[in-house]
Amino acid sequence: MxxxxxxxxxxxxxxxxxxxxxxxxxxxxxxxxxxxxITFPRMRLNSHAIVTVLNLYYNGLSVRKVSEQLFCIFGENVSKSTIHFWIHKYAKLVKAYTDTLQPKLSGKYHHDETEIKVGGDGRYFWETLDEDTRFIVAHLLTERRTSEEAKKVFRQALEKQRPIAFFTDGSFAYDDAFKTVFYSRFKTNKVEWVRRVGIKARETNNIVERLHGTLKDRYKPMRGLKNDDKAESLLNGYVINYNFCRKHQSIEKTPAEATGLEVKGWKQLIERSQVYKTNQEIQGREIVEARIMV
Ligand SMILES: [Zn+2]
CATH class of the missing domain: 2.20.70 (Ubiquitin Ligase Nedd4; Chain: W;)
Incomplete structure (x- = not known):
């Protein structure tokens, strides 16, 4: 049918x-x-070619190598700019959908940030990871590293699920942010803040790295970090690929599967995201029509 x-x-x-x-x-x-x-809406090329591009790119191949592989597998010549276009287009489409999903998390969050380069300038990539499922619950790319940025990431994490325990190093950027975002006036529902200072700070770092692998190693092949908008889009795609497409070695499933979400792989993600987007558009239209009727 x-x-x-x-x-x-x-x-x-x-x-x-x-x-x-x-x-x-x-x-x-x-x-x-x-x-x-066999094609996604409004696309000429076979959907398998597009999901192959996303998979190869987010697993570390350069755009040039992706283009070569595409020719080997499908016999299709696709330009580098088209490949860039797909990578950004589908990261955006899928993120709008995955942001609405509600994973069941262990609530033991580990937080850290890494310095990265975007177009030659120093930036911070903030990441909060759920311990048991390895799911990335929050991430952000910022210019500065102050309590304002910390609040944004912590709010993102809180929106997914209120943590039980929150592990960080001893950075002062967290002081105000933690109290503002996770403070509870009630005895129940308290978030335990586990801060590690001095030598222990390195342990926290190790935990995030052990859970996740070194971020720097993973984004190194993503040479497209040329300006902040592009970098943000690529990092969004990278987080989607990490959460939904790759089996984590230690748990032998994707982090998303570990949280009870069944959607996996770029093909399913794109199909469901398209349906989500269309339903949003239909709802928007109905609201406008209802207003006109009034
Ligand atoms: Zn339709």
């Missing part, structure tokens, strides 16, 4: 033929699409 590429509805009507391919109109979301189930 034919289903809509944008919203998975079966409420379709035939709407002409172009170049020998049946075209459909979806009566649920109003999108047109062609009867070729």
């Amino acid at each position: 034919q289903t809509c590429k944008f919203c998975k509805s079966q409420n379709l009507v035939k709407h002409g033929i172009r170049a020998g391919v049946q075209r459909y109109l979806c009566k649920s979301c109003n999108h047109h699409f062609y009867d070729n189930q």
Whole structure:
């Protein structure tokens, strides 16, 4: 049974033929699409080629090497700029969907940040990781390393799930941020803050590195960190790839699976994200129509 590429509805009507391919109109979301189930909406190339690009890129291949591999596997010549375009396009589409998911976390969060270079300038990449599931619950790219930035990351972590314990090193940037974000007036629901200072600070660092692998090693092949917007988009894609696409060695599943989320791999992520996006657009349209009716 034919289903809509944008919203998975079966409420379709035939709407002409172009170049020998049946075209459909979806009566649920109003999108047109062609009867070729092997491509993503509005894309010419086979969806397998696109998910292959994302997979190779986020596992450390340069854009040039990705392009070479694409030719070897699919016999397709795809330019570097097209590959860049896909990487950013799908990181954005998928992030909007994965942000809405509610993973079941152990609540033991480990937090750390790393200095990275973006277009030659120093930046900080903040990361908060859930201990048992290895899920990255919060991440942020910032210019400065003050309590304002710490608050943003901590709020992101809190939004996913209130932690039981929060592990950090002894940095002063956390003082104000921790109290503001995790403070509870009540005896229950307290967040235990485990700070490690001096030699113990290095242990915390080691825990994050052991849980996650060194971030620096992983983003090194991502040479596209040229400006802040691009870097943010690539790091979003990197976090998605880490949480949803790679099996973590020690738990033998993806961090997302460990949290009870079943969606895995770029193909499923893109398909579900597209349906999510279309449903959001339909809701938006209905709200506008309801206003016009009033
Ligand atoms: Zn539809």
